[in-house]
Amino acid sequence: MKKKLKWGVLSTAKIAREKVIPAMANSDLYEVYGIASRNLERAQETAKSLGIPQAYGSYEDLINDPEIDVIYNPLPNDMHVPLTLKCIEAGKHVLCEKPFALNHEEIDGLIAARDKYNVKVGEAFMVASNPQWIKARELVKSGYLGKIKAVQGFFSYFNDDKDNIRNIEEMGGGGVWDIGCYPVFTSRFVLEKEPGRLVSMLEYDPQFGTDKVGSVLLDFHEIQMTFTISTQLTAYQRMLFFGEKKILEVRIPFNAPLDQPNEIYIHEGDFSKDNAEKIILPVSNQYTEQAIDFSKAILEDTEVPVTLENTKANTKVLQAIFESDSTEKWVNIN
Numbered sequence: 001m002k003k004k005l006k007w008g009v010l011s012t013a014k015i016a017r018e019k020v021i022p023a024m025a026n027s028d029l030y031e032v033y034g035i036a037s038r039n040l041e042r043a044q045e046t047a048k049s050l051g052i053p054q055a056y057g058s059y060e061d062l063i064n065d066p067e068i069d070v071i072y073n074p075l076p077n078d079m080h081v082p083l084t085l086k087c088i089e090a091g092k093h094v095l096c097e098k099p100f101a102l103n104h105e106e107i108d109g110l111i112a113a114r115d116k117y118n119v120k121v122g123e124a125f126m127v128a129s130n131p132q133w134i135k136a137r138e139l140v141k142s143g144y145l146g147k148i149k150a151v152q153g154f155f156s157y158f159n160d161d162k163d164n165i166r167n168i169e170e171m172g173g174g175g176v177w178d179i180g181c182y183p184v185f186t187s188r189f190v191l192e193k194e195p196g197r198l199v200s201m202l203e204y205d206p207q208f209g210t211d212k213v214g215s216v217l218l219d220f221h222e223i224q225m226t227f228t229i230s231t232q233l234t235a236y237q238r239m240l241f242f243g244e245k246k247i248l249e250v251r252i253p254f255n256a257p258l259d260q261p262n263e264i265y266i267h268e269g270d271f272s273k274d275n276a277e278k279i280i281l282p283v284s285n286q287y288t289e290q291a292i293d294f295s296k297a298i299l300e301d302t303e304v305p306v307t308l309e310n311t312k313a314n315t316k317v318l319q320a321i322f323e324s325d326s327t328e329k330w331v332n333i334n
Contacts, residue, residue, distance in 0.1 A: 005069045005295050006033035008062045008092075010083060012046045013074040015097065020072060020124075021050050023287035029295040030070075036062035059083060063090045070298060072124070073097060076165045077172025081106045084121065088113045093120040095294050098185075099177045100308075104315040111308045120297055122304035123311045125185050127254065129289035131281045132262035136241070136250055137190045145243025145266070148191065151220075152242070153183035153227035155254060157235045166231060167208040174210035175231045176202070176321050182254050183227040184317045186239060187218065194313055195220050197332045202325040205232070216321055258285050 007030055009016050016035075024032050032052050037043035040057030047055040056062040063071065063086055070093040073084055081101050087094045088110070100123045101107050114121045127133050140148060157179075159166055166173045188194065195218040203213040212232045218225040239253040249265040256262050261283050267276040290305070297304045316333055324331040 003299075004028070005030040005298060006067055007031065007291075008033060008065065008068040008071045009035040009052075010059055010062060010071055010073045010087070011035075011075050012037045012042055013097075016072065016074040017046060017050070020074065020287050020291075021052070023285045024291045025051075027292070027295075029292060029299065034062055034065065034068060060086070063087050063092065068092060070095065070120075070295070074124075077102060077177055078170065081110065085110060085113055088117050088119055088121060091117055091119065093294075093298050095122055095124050095290075095304075097124045099123075099172070099181050099315065099318065100311045101315050102172050102177065104312050104319060107308055107312040107315065111312075114308060120294070120304050121308055122294060122297075123306040123308075123314075124290065125181075125306045126286040126290040127182070127186055128189060128305040129293045130256055130262070130286040131284055131289070132250060132256065132264055133186060133189060133253075135279065135281060136248060136264060137192070139248060139264075139266070140190050140241055140243075141192070144246065145241065145248055146245030148223055148241055148243050150242040151187050151191070151223065151225040151240065153187070153225075153239045153253075154229075155179045155182055155227070155237045156230040156233040158233060159231050162208065167205070167210055169209040173208070174212075175214055175229045176211055176318055178231065179254075180214060180216070180227075180229045180321065181314060181318060183225075183229070183239065184218070185314050186250075186253060187220070187225050187227075188310075188314065188317075190241065191220055191223060191225075193220050193223070195225070195317060195333055197330050198317065198320055198324055199330045200321045200324040202321070211325075214321065214325075216324075218317070256284075256286050259283065 034054035036056035043055035071087045073096040084096045198218045200216040202211040205212045213230045215228045239250040241248040262281040264279040293305045320331040
């Protein structure tokens with residue numbers, strides 16, 4: 001493998017333009033070498049604005065360029081699996097946006113292809129590389145909070161644009177796929193456990209047909225995890241882990257700021273008490289950390305931060321949320 005990886009970006013999606021590509025600038029490990037769009041002019045404009053050397057007028061042109069080592073796939077949800085498979089078959093490593101798949105059974109084919117072509121494939125849960133989540137997992141695992149018995153989460157924003165892909169059912173829109181994946185993943189990440197069953201309640205938008213409000217209760221075997229998500233409520237996010245001794249609170253769990261330190265609060269239910277703690281972590285960009293971790297996995301031939309096996313487990317939970325709502329019953333996950 002060459003000392004400096006060349007990344008290609010599959011589409012000019014907003015998350016790529018505004019978050020991921022800018023975060024990947026100035027690295028000794030890699031460079032963003034090319035970007036593709038089905039519209040060559042759009043690709044060229046984006047490449048120029050972001051200082052990317054190459055632009056492609058089709059996804060296939062980028063995938064088949066021998067100069068490209070690794071591909072970042074931020075396409076709409078329903079295109080993740082088929083385009084990632086094309087990348088793998090072309091011998092490329094792939095970092096694909098979440099949710100990677102809309103059906104966990106599709107991931108088996110990706111695992112087989114990954115192993116056949118001997119490439120690295122991972123899901124872009126940038127939180128897995130975020131220092132605040134790594135620290136949260138360490139604190140829970142150490143027993144500092146006491147035995148964990150409950151977890152609560154909330155994640156919401158307001159978007160009622162009928163043309164936005166998050167509101168288009170056939171493209172994998174809706175709250176569960178877009179943001180429900182985060183409290184599920186971070187709970188699994190911190191607890192280092194898999195839930196056995198769940199029950200859920202969803203409310204659907206009558207125009208879009210996508211879920212706009214949802215609440216879920218996950219049974220993590222002696223740990224109860226609850227969360228609510230919404231695509232049509234005021235913006236808010238929070239994750240809390242309740243131990244027998246203390247509470248751990250991640251104040252900005254998913255859209256961690258780039259210009260200020262990440263903060264974890266540990267307390268006993270009252271911030272005004274003298275024993276309330278605030279752990280301040282260095283300023284960092286979780287998208288930069290993600291790119292570094294994934295690139296190192298390629299260069300050093302180590303495990304990627306979020307494997308396809310991990311993705312499959314997360315996707316099973318998300319699918320079970322829809323099943324529980326439709327049947328109005330508890331659903332066993334494993």
